[in-house]
Amino acid sequence: MKNMTSRALVLWIACMAGTPAVAAGAPVPAEPPASAAFPWSVYLGPSFSWLSLGGDFDGQHVLIQQDTGNIFAVPKFNSGAGFGVVAGFRRPIPLNNLDLALELNYQQGSMTNTLGDSANDQKATLHEVGLTLKSYFRAKNSLQPFLASGVDFPWLTVPNGELLVPSIQTQDETFRGIGYHIGGGLCYFPWPYLSLEGTLAYHYRHFTSLNGMGLGDSSKSSGSFEPTISIRYHFGRGTQPTQEDTHTNEI
Numbered sequence: 001m002k003n004m005t006s007r008a009l010v011l012w013i014a015c016m017a018g019t020p021a022v023a024a025g026a027p028v029p030a031e032p033p034a035s036a037a038f039p040w041s042v043y044l045g046p047s048f049s050w051l052s053l054g055g056d057f058d059g060q061h062v063l064i065q066q067d068t069g070n071i072f073a074v075p076k077f078n079s080g081a082g083f084g085v086v087a088g089f090r091r092p093i094p095l096n097n098l099d100l101a102l103e104l105n106y107q108q109g110s111m112t113n114t115l116g117d118s119a120n121d122q123k124a125t126l127h128e129v130g131l132t133l134k135s136y137f138r139a140k141n142s143l144q145p146f147l148a149s150g151v152d153f154p155w156l157t158v159p160n161g162e163l164l165v166p167s168i169q170t171q172d173e174t175f176r177g178i179g180y181h182i183g184g185g186l187c188y189f190p191w192p193y194l195s196l197e198g199t200l201a202y203h204y205r206h207f208t209s210l211n212g213m214g215l216g217d218s219s220k221s222s223g224s225f226e227p228t229i230s231i232r233y234h235f236g237r238g239t240q241p242t243q244e245d246t247h248t249n250e251i
Helices: 002-024
Strands: 041-051 058-064 071-077 080-093 098-111 113-115 124-136 143-164 169-191 194-210 220-235
Touching: 041 098, 058 113, 080 124, 080 220, 098 143, 124 169, 143 194
Parallel strands: none
Antiparallel strands: 041 080, 041 220, 058 071, 071 113, 071 143, 080 098, 098 124, 124 143, 143 169, 169 194, 194 220
């Protein structure tokens, strides 16, 4: 009995001593990077643009309301700086290192304007709400090219743009319409949760109403290329661990 007990004790000690040797050869998954905990991101930040209006807005003609005789200016606008805010939702998809984003933005800018040889002493203001779909390529890298397209809802207010007849008084006029934009740019992440973006997009705007009245065949259009830069803070970085992040470690 004593010999059997001694042998059992020796066997138990040998098994315990061999446990670390078995564990040392087993692969252990590495800790996932912090970005893996956030397979999506919501972002928010300011934007700065250079806004333009051309096309039918040439400053060489007016519109006349048939039933009242009121006269509406169709001025020529000089390009001007704009600012706004952008918010979006971004998520990676398992296809060629690609991220997709849906973005909502608002921007506004002021522009000097003239009708014929007469300059308006007050600036016109362009407001715009846009909805954009973006595709980010090489999305696990810090520098990411992207393509973008979307729809816009602009409205343009011209101070003293309407001349009332027969009182010869003036009041503001507001054009409203719809449009689209298409373009591309670069996104750069200097830090995991902060990105800088530069975009060049073509904006087409079609104004279909003026002070609440439909313009019909007299609708006005404008097309222009506009640059935008923006800064975004990401509440969760939309990346996944790369193959190098999923290696095995040994104890």
